[in-house]
Amino acid sequence: MRNLQELQALFIGELEKRNFGENPKNLYEPFHYILALGGKRLRPVLTLLSCEAFGKPAEQAMEAALGIELLHNFSLIHDDIMDEAPLRRGKETVHQKWNLSIGILSGDAMVVEAFRQISKVDDSILREVNEVFAKAATEICEGQQWDMDFESRDDVTEEEYIKMIQFKTSVLLGAALQIGARIGGADDVGAAQAYNFGLNLGTAFQIKDDILDAFGDPEKFGKQVGGDILSNKKTILLLHALNSSDDSTQSELENWLKTTDQPEAKVEAVKAIFERSGTVRYAEQRMEAYYRxxxxxxxxxxxxxxxxxxxxxxxxxxxxxDH
Amino acid sequence: MRNLQELQALFIGELEKRNFGENPKNLYEPFHYILALGGKRLRPVLTLLSCEAFGKPAEQAMEAALGIELLHNFSLIHDDIMDEAPLRRGKETVHQKWNLSIGILSGDAMVVEAFRQISKVDDSILREVNEVFAKAATEICEGQQWDMDFESRDDVTEEEYIKMIQFKTSVLLGAALQIGARIGGADDVGAAQAYNFGLNLGTAFQIKDDILDAFGDPEKFGKQVGGDILSNKKTILLLHALNSSDDSTQSELENWLKTTDQPEAKVEAVKAIFERSGTVRYAEQRMEAYYRxxxxxxxxxxxxxxxxxxxxxxxxxxxxxDH
Incomplete structure (x- = not known):
């Protein structure tokens, strides 16, 4: 079977050839714009990999892979509106470059096109593939809503946080792998385990992201180290430290959460708390457990x-x- | 077979029993809120009617009818954002009652749920039903984009307008009927003609709407008569009068388009132009042709x-x- 880089090249080549529509221009130009912004194409490539792992050529899973990538990009367009993000991958976001209505509507057209592509699988697996895909799509919406809700809640538990990151990210990795596996001819257990592999690996990946945001090497990490700490983001580190450390550590941490005028001191102090309270070790252990x-x-x-x-x-x- | 009122009651009873989800609350409360705003439930009832017309009990088309109603309500939630509408059926719109993000996201979750419901049809028609549904969903998005684009264009043709209203409204009536027909056991021609019936009837209905907006009986029409004229809306009447009347009528009309300080005189004058230029008769003829x-x-x-x-x-x- 082909390796990741080969299947990545195969997918990108195919994506560049596709035309999902032209008119009205204001609906379809954003489609091609966001799809051209690049990225590792991780999700669709997992569909292709999974298909080959179970024994069929990746070409047979190409439409499904496109459906996965379209669903992912739909969620990016709409999430960028909700997050009021002006940039994605260094370029203007869709609603910023066009406007709010076009951002909403091109995202809508994209999720419909995603369903259209995913439905091109064989009759024998159509119902199951549709269900897996729709379930992931629903959970992505639920995860995004939890994420927004968490910002204004002060009673978020670690398990709620894990579920949120799984819904926002890991379920689509799982669905990408399960659908690829089915196209590749996997049996029920094989397909279910392919899903679980994606779910667990995605969860490990997200926890690692939280750790790297605070403890990554600034030269390698690419974004500002400590960004989550400065924005008081409820990561697994912060939630664990708040919920599981002794009273004095908790109140020290809560004081830092209120601090906005000493960014460097805040990052250093919170990182020190994460280390000495055992929070970093705890997060690493959870990450490793998902990885295993x-x-x-x-x-x-x-x-x-x-x-x-x-x-x-x-x-x-x-x-x-490490980045 | 049962009549429209009976199937309406059947659908409403079923809709009230359904629970599409509960958590996160901010995602699912808007679902139940907009579905409870009422309305004639025309689209899903057409699915049920069409199913019975072709010989199967409407109950077999209930999930498909729910899918149709969910797709319609998804488009209402998102259109209300784009139109900046504060009210729908006299109640606050979703984005007004909650916020922009919740409006976007609950609409997203609703279109996914729509695909989930529509996919509950039998295996033998699953692929076709999915395709008909996805095509209508894409066209609804395209129609909405055309509608927004038309606001800033001054070269809209009548045929573009007809296509826009068909995409925004009629294609979903067509899809509702075609899907119901297929569930009811229709053959290929029967199903295609059921679609065409919805498409043509919907188009006649929209043209009639344009005529009633200007010439309806104010007591019966329910909304302000002449609203389209006051907002210079590019209806079939305005487009035909602008594109097909003599030069002096055209420039008279163009002057009235610029007038904003004499609303009553504007409505009367534009209506008089529509009548004496033959525009009203023309629109009635087109409406009747679609009806036939x-x-x-x-x-x-x-x-x-x-x-x-x-x-x-x-x-x-x-x-x-007449209203």
Whole structure:
């Protein structure tokens, strides 16, 4: 089977050839604009990888992979509106470049096109693929709503946070893998384990993201280290430190949360609290637990007929990344 | 087969029983809020009617009818944002009652739920129903974009206008009927003619709406007569009068378009122009032509096994309505 880079190139080549519509221009130009912004195309490539892992050529999963990428980009367009983000990948966001209405409507047209592409699978798996896809789409909306709700809540639990990041991100990785597996001919257990692999690996990835945001190497990380701390973002680190450390540490942390005029001191102090309260070690352990579950899921896929070598090196790469 | 009122009651009873989700509250409360605002439930009832016309009990088309109603309500939530509408049916719109983000996101979750419901049809028609539904959903987005684009264009043609109103409204009536027909067991021609019936009847209905907006009886019409004239809305009347009358009438009309300080005189003068330039008669003729095509489509449905009596009286009712 082909490796990640080869399938990435295959997907990008195919995406560039596609024309999802032309008129009205104000509806379809944003489509092609956001799809051209680039990115690693992780989700659709996982669909292709999973298809080949279970034994069919990735080309058979191309439409499904496009459906996955369209669903992801729909959520980016609408999330950027909700987050009032002016930029994505250094370029103007859709609502910024055009306007609010066009951002809403081109996102709407894109989620419909996503359903259209995903429905191109064979009759024998159409119902299941539709259901997996729609479930992921619903959960992405729910996850985004939880995320917005959390900003104004002060009683968010760690488990709620895990569920939120899973819904916002991991379920689509799971669906991408499950759908690819089914197209590749996976049996029920193989397909379910492919989903679980994506869910668990995605969760490990998100926890690692929280850790890197505070403790990553600034030269490698690409964005401002400590950004989550400065914005009081309820990451797994902050939630664990708030909910599980002793009273004096908690009140020290709460004081720093109110501090806005000493950014550098705040980052250093909060990081020190995360370290000495055992929060960093705790988050790393949870991350590793999800990673181990993901590897177990891969073993099960192997038992059910998949060649998981490329998926295993992909997981390994994510685990060892330092940015 | 049951009549329109009976199927309306059946649908409303079923809708009230449904729970599409509860958590997060900010995502699902808007769902139940907008679905409870009422309305004639025309689109889903057409699905039920069409199913019974082709010979199966409407209950078998209930999930599809819910899918149609959800798709319609998704477009209402998002259109209200784009139109900056504070009220719908006398109650606050979703984005007004909650906020912009919740309006966007609950609409997103609703279009996904619409696809989920529509996909509950039998395997034998699943692919076709999905395609008909997705095509209508795409066209609704395209129609909304054309509508917004037309506001700032001064070269809109009548045919573009017809296409816009068809996409915004009629295609969903067509899809509602075609999907109901298929569930009811219609053959290919019967299903296609059911679609065409909805498309043509919907188009006649929209043209009639334009005429009633200017010439309806104020006591019966419910909204301000002449509202379209006051807002210079590019209706079939205005487009025809601008594109097809003599030069002096055109420049007279263009002067009135610029007038904002004499609303009553403007409405009377523009109506007089519409009448003496033959525009009203022209619009009535186009409306009648679409209505006749719709009736021909019904005849074809009858040839292909449908009992079209209820659909025929429904068309007759729409044709003779004066508000």
């Amino acid at each position: 579950m993901a590897l177990n899921n891969l073993d099960e896929c192997e038992v059910h007929g998949a060649d998981v070598s490329v998926l295993r090196s992909f997981a390994d790469y994510l685990y060892h990344r | 095509m719709a009736l021909n489509n019904l005849d074809e449905c009858e040839v292909h096994g449908a009992d079209v009596s209820v659909l025929r009286s429904f068309a007759d009712y729409l044709y003779h309505r």
